[in-house]
Amino acid sequence: MKGLKKKRRIQIIVLAFAALALSAGLIGYAFQDGINFFRSPSQVAEAPPGPDEVFRLGGLVEEGSLERGDMIRFVVTDGGASVPVTFVGILPDLFAENQGMIGTGRYVNGVFEASEILAKHDENYMPKEVIDALKEQGVYEAPES
Known part of the structure; x- marks a missing residue:
């Protein structure tokens, strides 16, 4: 009788670990399209991603x-490299030259x-990644408070 209880307990533990592993695998599969990596223009210039990879690009919009x-x-x-960007749609109201932005998209034939497109929300805010x-490039100037 004791051996039967021990065997049943081991079966339940093994089944629980299998269910946990299956759950983790399904969650990872569901999130694979929702995870976007951030890159700066210098990182894109050094190692261009493939045209099928969706990622976030951030930096300052060049004047002119x-x-x-x-x-x-x-x-x-970002002061070290520049990346041309195209966008079809409506830009945020606060989007402007010499301001921080982050865009989500693909890098195809040398163009993002x-x-x-996301823009800053007031004069003191810039996304942490930017x-x-x-x-890193040595061009950031903290806003005056």
Whole structure:
């Protein structure tokens, strides 16, 4: 009788670990399309991602590079490298030259094709990833308080 209880307990533990492993695998599979890696223009220039990889690109919009029309074109820089960007859609109200931005999209034939553009929300805010990338290049200046 004692051996039967021990065997049943081991079966339950093994079944629980199998269910946990299956759950973790299904969660990972569900999230694989939702995880976007952040890159700075210098990182994109050093190791260009494939055209099928969706990622986030962040930096400052170069002055004089913004062209509005059916397709919006501009250049994003971190001081070390620049990446041309195209976007079809409506830009955020606070989007402007010499301001921080983060875009989600793909890098195809040397151009970042953005599907979404995010801009800063006030004069003192810049996304943490953009600040870190600009500090790495030595071009970040903290806003005056």
